Amino acid sequence: MDMDTLLVEPIGLEQVEGALGRFFEESKVRAAKIGPGYHGLWETLERCTAGGKRFRPRLVMSAYQMLGGRDLENAAEVGAAFELLHTALIVHDDVIDRDFIRRGIPNVSGRYRSIAEAAGMSAEGARHVGFSAGVIAGDLALSNAYRLLERVEASAAVRRRLGEILDEAVFASAAGEFLDIETSLNPAMPPLEDIVHMARLKTSVYSFEGPLQAGAVLADAQEEVVVRLGEFGRDAGIAYQIADDLLGVFGNETRTGKTNWGDLREGKRTALMSYVSARPEWDSISSLVGSPGMSAAEADQVRRILVDSGARDYSADLAADYASRARTHLESDVVPAALRAALEPVVSAVVDRVR
Amino acid sequence: MDMDTLLVEPIGLEQVEGALGRFFEESKVRAAKIGPGYHGLWETLERCTAGGKRFRPRLVMSAYQMLGGRDLENAAEVGAAFELLHTALIVHDDVIDRDFIRRGIPNVSGRYRSIAEAAGMSAEGARHVGFSAGVIAGDLALSNAYRLLERVEASAAVRRRLGEILDEAVFASAAGEFLDIETSLNPAMPPLEDIVHMARLKTSVYSFEGPLQAGAVLADAQEEVVVRLGEFGRDAGIAYQIADDLLGVFGNETRTGKTNWGDLREGKRTALMSYVSARPEWDSISSLVGSPGMSAAEADQVRRILVDSGARDYSADLAADYASRARTHLESDVVPAALRAALEPVVSAVVDRVR
Numbered sequence: 001m002d003m004d005t006l007l008v009e010p011i012g013l014e015q016v017e018g019a020l021g022r023f024f025e026e027s028k029v030r031a032a033k034i035g036p037g038y039h040g041l042w043e044t045l046e047r048c049t050a051g052g053k054r055f056r057p058r059l060v061m062s063a064y065q066m067l068g069g070r071d072l073e074n075a076a077e078v079g080a081a082f083e084l085l086h087t088a089l090i091v092h093d094d095v096i097d098r099d100f101i102r103r104g105i106p107n108v109s110g111r112y113r114s115i116a117e118a119a120g121m122s123a124e125g126a127r128h129v130g131f132s133a134g135v136i137a138g139d140l141a142l143s144n145a146y147r148l149l150e151r152v153e154a155s156a157a158v159r160r161r162l163g164e165i166l167d168e169a170v171f172a173s174a175a176g177e178f179l180d181i182e183t184s185l186n187p188a189m190p191p192l193e194d195i196v197h198m199a200r201l202k203t204s205v206y207s208f209e210g211p212l213q214a215g216a217v218l219a220d221a222q223e224e225v226v227v228r229l230g231e232f233g234r235d236a237g238i239a240y241q242i243a244d245d246l247l248g249v250f251g252n253e254t255r256t257g258k259t260n261w262g263d264l265r266e267g268k269r270t271a272l273m274s275y276v277s278a279r280p281e282w283d284s285i286s287s288l289v290g291s292p293g294m295s296a297a298e299a300d301q302v303r304r305i306l307v308d309s310g311a312r313d314y315s316a317d318l319a320a321d322y323a324s325r326a327r328t329h330l331e332s333d334v335v336p337a338a339l340r341a342a343l344e345p346v347v348s349a350v351v352d353r354v355r
Numbered sequence: 356m357d358m359d360t361l362l363v364e365p366i367g368l369e370q371v372e373g374a375l376g377r378f379f380e381e382s383k384v385r386a387a388k389i390g391p392g393y394h395g396l397w398e399t400l401e402r403c404t405a406g407g408k409r410f411r412p413r414l415v416m417s418a419y420q421m422l423g424g425r426d427l428e429n430a431a432e433v434g435a436a437f438e439l440l441h442t443a444l445i446v447h448d449d450v451i452d453r454d455f456i457r458r459g460i461p462n463v464s465g466r467y468r469s470i471a472e473a474a475g476m477s478a479e480g481a482r483h484v485g486f487s488a489g490v491i492a493g494d495l496a497l498s499n500a501y502r503l504l505e506r507v508e509a510s511a512a513v514r515r516r517l518g519e520i521l522d523e524a525v526f527a528s529a530a531g532e533f534l535d536i537e538t539s540l541n542p543a544m545p546p547l548e549d550i551v552h553m554a555r556l557k558t559s560v561y562s563f564e565g566p567l568q569a570g571a572v573l574a575d576a577q578e579e580v581v582v583r584l585g586e587f588g589r590d591a592g593i594a595y596q597i598a599d600d601l602l603g604v605f606g607n608e609t610r611t612g613k614t615n616w617g618d619l620r621e622g623k624r625t626a627l628m629s630y631v632s633a634r635p636e637w638d639s640i641s642s643l644v645g646s647p648g649m650s651a652a653e654a655d656q657v658r659r660i661l662v663d664s665g666a667r668d669y670s671a672d673l674a675a676d677y678a679s680r681a682r683t684h685l686e687s688d689v690v691p692a693a694l695r696a697a698l699e700p701v702v703s704a705v706v707d708r709v710r
Contacts (some may be wrong), residue, residue, distance in 0.1 A: 116540055244665060
């Protein structure tokens with residue numbers, strides 16, 4: 001499920017595009033002075049950033065404006081910082097997942113793998129050149145998320161707070177990526193508690209909590225609103241991740257843009273798998289899940305067991321449950337009705353897609 | 356050549372250790388709340404940072420104090436930021452170079468490769484787990500270099516300047532790493548001009564220019580001093596890199612801690628190779644240089660040609676030349692004699708090692 005299906009009113013997105021455009025323009029001019037190759041790396045990074053639907057900047061801008069913020073140009077730098085963090089995380093995530101394609105086109109690693117192959121390098125050497133370029137490009141996006149945040153004009157206290165929010169997003173995302181690797185070393189499926197914890201770390205903090213809280217803090221919102229938005233973001237992100245994992249197995253490939261057995265072959269740790277692994281049906285599929293050579297027929301067999309064991313319904317209910325919890329955090333007089341109305345579709349869309 | 360052989364008076368290093376110690380302590384406490392595995396990753400990162408001799412913080416502290424700075428605690432945060440940037444770059448550089456050992460002990464990738472192997476993973480899978488942990492750990496070090504810089508107390512103008520210096524260090528280092536990969540795709544050895552350009556990008560900016568200029572800016576030094584220190588750092592870093600490449604081929608393995616044919620096998624682009632590749636002698640060794648299976652006898656043959664063709668002397672002279680240029684930048688009344696005296700051994704040591 002691409003996050004662009006989660007509708008949030010696009011206010012001030014033009015300013016976010018402006019901030020990103022200026023940043024890449026300046027960077028490309030600097031890079032060109034070093035050499036055409038480095039300029040090319042920056043162009044590639046810009047293309048990786050261009051494909052997205054600005055979900056995180058949308059949350060920043062919505063929270064900021066609906067809590068009384070008026071300086072869109074300033075808030076846009078915060079939105080752009082979160083977008084660049086997102087780029088950094090997907091570029092490095094693709095290195096970690098050994099993916100060379102993103103949104104149907106070659107990613108940073110894919111592009112530089114092709115260049116190395118064309119230069120006559122061995123397949124393994126070219127893959128590594130691709131990964132290396134991905135590491136470097138992700139580093140540039142990550143460090144410049146901090147740089148964009150430095151451009152924000154605000155009091156020292158607000159700046160400190162924004163810095164802490166960005167830091168928490170990086171700290172939690174890195175933890176989530178790391179736990180993902182760690183749990184994949186253990187053949188047993190983790191308990192549901194761990195799955196939810198990882199969803200919060202990998203998804204909620206940087207994609208929901210951070211952008212919403214940053215927008216609120218920049219608008220000088222009262223503390224209770226900032227706390228409520230954090231709670232909403234946490235549960236909305238968990239709901240999103242559980243639903244996304246469901247779509248990864250049962251989704252329509254054309255709509256999701258991904259094959260729907262990649263996660264099964266990889267043995268991805270999800271609520272679905274955690275649930276079924278504690279049931280007797282698990283014995284009949286445990287040797288298939290996580291096997292790289294899984295056939296289409298075997299994938300169908302696994303899906304059937306996931307339905308029959310109740311794992312699919314359980315996961316869909318769980319996503320709906322977190323979505324509903326997310327909603328309750330907004331039920332407070334301190335949260336303006338307009339902001340509640342803007343955020344409501346985010347959780348509704350999650351539930352609608354998996355029902 | 357390890358940079359700890361380049362002597363700079365260790366003033367205020369205790370404060371730098373304090374700043375790094377506090378940072379890792381706080382981070383480990385936070386990480387432990389997420390889980391023991393993530394805490395372990397932070398311990399590994401701390402160990403990677405602990406092995407160094409604080410060359411960059413030494414430069415920060417020397418410049419700061421000899422230009423009149425008195426708040427050692429504050430300057431130590433800048434020193435710690437550059438040390439953490441150094442950790443980030445070596446951790447990611449090891450991923451790019453596919454190295455699992457650093458300073459004789461397993462690096463981040465080496466540690467997590469072993470853990471994955473012990474968990475029963477295939478050799479290739481375990482290597483990739485190692486690289487993935489390296490990517491994540493490097494990201495944490497990189498983003499926290501920015502965080503440490505945020506802790507520095509200074510006027511808005513000085514803070515902006517410090518941010519620009521760190522940014523330039525990251526931008527140039529990434530460019531240097533990238534150009535390294537790019538030139539390795541071309542079988543021809545690059546011209547000397549490109550070798551010097553890469554040395555500046557990879558070594559001078561973040562290890563010499565940045566730390567010296569950051570110390571000076573924090574001490575509110577006059578602009579001419581900042582410029583002079585940048586020029587000194589640029590040429591000293593180039594001299595260092597050329598000398599280091601010479602030691603990589605001719606150095607005593609026990610003293611350098613590296614094998615002295617790794618660079619030959621890898622076909623590393625150096626001043627030595629650039630020089631010899633334009634000479635008739637090149638024909639007799641071009642097929643050996645960069646061949647992973649190079650024997651000890653073949654390495655000796657390459658070394659002999661490098662001596663006989665004059666490449667060795669040429670490189671040693673070039674390093675001495677850049678060291679001497681570096682010195683001339685300090686010959687100005689605006690540079691205090693004490694600072695000149697502190698920096699002099701840095702360039703002398705470079706030349707002494709390769710003579």
